[in-house]
Amino acid sequence: MSIKKPVYQRILLKLSGEALMGDEPFGIDPQVIRSSAEDVRELLDMGVQVGLVIGGGNIFRGAGLAQGGLDRVTGDQMGMLATVMNALAMQDALEKIGCQVRVMSALKINQVCEDYIRRRAIRHLERGRICIFAAGTGNPFFTTDSAAALRAIEIEADFMIKATKVNGVYSKDPMKHADAEFYTQLEYNQVIGRNLQVMDATAVVLCRDHNMPLRVMNVNEPGALKRLLLGEAVGTLLTNGEA
Numbered sequence: 462m463s464i465k466k467p468v469y470q471r472i473l474l475k476l477s478g479e480a481l482m483g484d485e486p487f488g489i490d491p492q493v494i495r496s497s498a499e500d501v502r503e504l505l506d507m508g509v510q511v512g513l514v515i516g517g518g519n520i521f522r523g524a525g526l527a528q529g530g531l532d533r534v535t536g537d538q539m540g541m542l543a544t545v546m547n548a549l550a551m552q553d554a555l556e557k558i559g560c561q562v563r564v565m566s567a568l569k570i571n572q573v574c575e576d577y578i579r580r581r582a583i584r585h586l587e588r589g590r591i592c593i594f595a596a597g598t599g600n601p602f603f604t605t606d607s608a609a610a611l612r613a614i615e616i617e618a619d620f621m622i623k624a625t626k627v628n629g630v631y632s633k634d635p636m637k638h639a640d641a642e643f644y645t646q647l648e649y650n651q652v653i654g655r656n657l658q659v660m661d662a663t664a665v666v667l668c669r670d671h672n673m674p675l676r677v678m679n680v681n682e683p684g685a686l687k688r689l690l691l692g693e694a695v696g697t698l699l700t701n702g703e704a
Contacts, residue, residue: 467690469620471510471586473613474501475606476624478516478547480680487519489550498554500686501591505560509690510586512616513593514609515551517543537601541568544605548595549573561590567599567608579615586616606660610667621673622689623660624680629697630659645694648702659699668699675699 476497483490504511520543526536545566552562563585564574574595575581582592597608606623613621627635630652632642649669652659659665659677668675678685678696689695 465691467504467507467509468692469509469690471512471616471618472504472690473512473514473609473616473618473621474504474624474686475609475622476513476515476680477626478519478543478605480519480624480626481515481547481550482519489519489547494550494554497680498551498558498560501555502558502560503687504690505589505591507687507690510589511591512582512586512612512618513548513551513591514605514612515544515547515593515595516605517541517547519543520546534601537597537603538568541596541599544597545570545574545595548593551593555591561588562593563590564593564595567594567596570596582612583616592616603663604661606664607667610660610664610673613673614667614671618673621668621675622686623675623677624686625677626679626681628679628682629677630657630699632657634658644697646698646700649699650701652699659697669701672701 481489481494481497483493501511501513517540521540548564552564555562565577565582566574567577569576577594585592594608594612597603597605598611609621628643630644630647635641649665652665653662676689676696676698678689685695
């Protein structure tokens with residue numbers, strides 16, 4: 462009996478901060494982060510090199526408070542620190558189940574994690590360590606989606622995965638509209654032209670211009686990540702049209 466091998470060697474997985482809340486109103490649900498860690502370890506056990514970016518929306522959203530009067534740059538910096546908190550929590554969960562993990566921050570905070578250095582990150586991945594990229598891009602006005610796209614390109618990932626609470630990309634919010642159309646595949650220019658809220662425009666353009674394929678999928682679907690890495694069509698595929 463032949464054992465299936467993963468179709469990608471190195472991936473960048475983007476998790477939303479909200480995905481860590483579970484049924485809690487804010488913060489981190491310990492059961493959810495343990496489950497997410499188990500999913501990531503399963504990929505590592507398959508021989509996949511894993512880079513991880515986690516948002517900070519479960520703790521703090523700089524853009525939202527900026528609308529209420531908080532300085533936008535200050536708010537975004539606070540949001541970056543929230544992603545560091547999530548990254549450290551995920552590191553702890555992964556290490557408890559036997560994974561080697563490095564948190565690398567775009568902000569200098571090296572008493573709790575490493576500075577992000579591209580060549581060092583690639584070396585960590587090659588040695589079987591999970592790299593969690595924290596603090597976004599280190600700059601205000603850029604989302605963690607943009608940071609994920611940037612890191613995927615920098616580490617020369619074969620594939621980027623955005624794990625969300627829905628099954629993929631729809632024509633409109635499926636939580637609010639029962640007639641929302643589900644897309645199995647889209648081109649990046651279609652995403653931009655139809656103003657589909659997959660990721661922010663900067664992230665979409667980065668993926669498009671650097672030919673980085675992306676899957677948008679449901680993080681809560683059991684076994685979905687493993688099936689995706691084994692070649693199954695899960696969620697919505699975004700490319701420049703070659704696939």
